[in-house]
Amino acid sequence: MKKLAWLSLPMLLLAACGSNDDSAGAGDSTEIVEVEITTPQEVEVAEEVTLSVTVTQGSETVEDADEVVYEVWQSGDRDNSEMIEAEHTEDGIYEAETVFEEEGLYYMQAHTTARRLHVMPKQEITVGDPDPASIVPDDSDDSEGMDKMDMDEHSGH
Template identity: 75%
Template sequence: MMKKFMWLGLPFLLLAGCGTDAAGTGEQIEEVMVEFNTEQQAAVAEEVVLSVSVTQGDEAVEDADEVVYEVWESGDRDNSEMIPAEHKEDGVYEAETSFEEEGLYYMQAHTTARSLHVMPKQEVTVGNPDPDSIVPDDSEDSQGMDKMEGHSGH
């Protein structure tokens, strides 16, 4: 008689076990959010401040391990430039660059903070490029990751 009850109880124990494991400590790691502060329009050869705000929940992230901007002209990611950002205040990380030619550019903020990696991308139109001159950008984000390998550990 006892064995029968053991078998009935077993599936319930297994179910209960899974439920608690999935929740772990019950703490959900809050996503690190990276928002661009940089305008999407820039003038040729003018200093442009690349700027992002890094937050986690309601809190500004002051201790990001690394924020590196990858900047490239549309269709030419192979020649992208990596520009390390400096922490200013209130979770804002900035770097400066300038664009020497009219065109459509991309900036991607490779951000490592609190053991999470976030890499949002934003377009920047420089000057008034001829729409016909813009090459569609089909680069994969993994291309930027390859370039990041030399950076990690700063």
């Protein structure tokens, strides 16, 4: 009988641990994180532009994104992209300011990490009235921009 008691004790402990596990995942959701770009698609040369996204998960705005970084580059020149850190303002909105000094077609990709998920939507931004012959279609791999992110600084995500 003592052997049976000793064998059942670990089972009871495991069962107790398992029941507490449900509360450990509170706040985790199986719903995807969505990132809606709200930056204008057409802007003027040398005007201050607000790069902006709204981050949601289901019907809830995400106020606690780990990181939102905008990667911006001129068409055909992703190797010289700029990474611009966004700030949370309100209601799941993350913003940063920039100025486009030259006419052209630019790309903005919002590298967003929130609730253990990474989302990277991309948008074209036309600056001024660029010559169509100067536009190079973007055929870059969307993961290329990750190389520019400082992984030591962002390793806690």
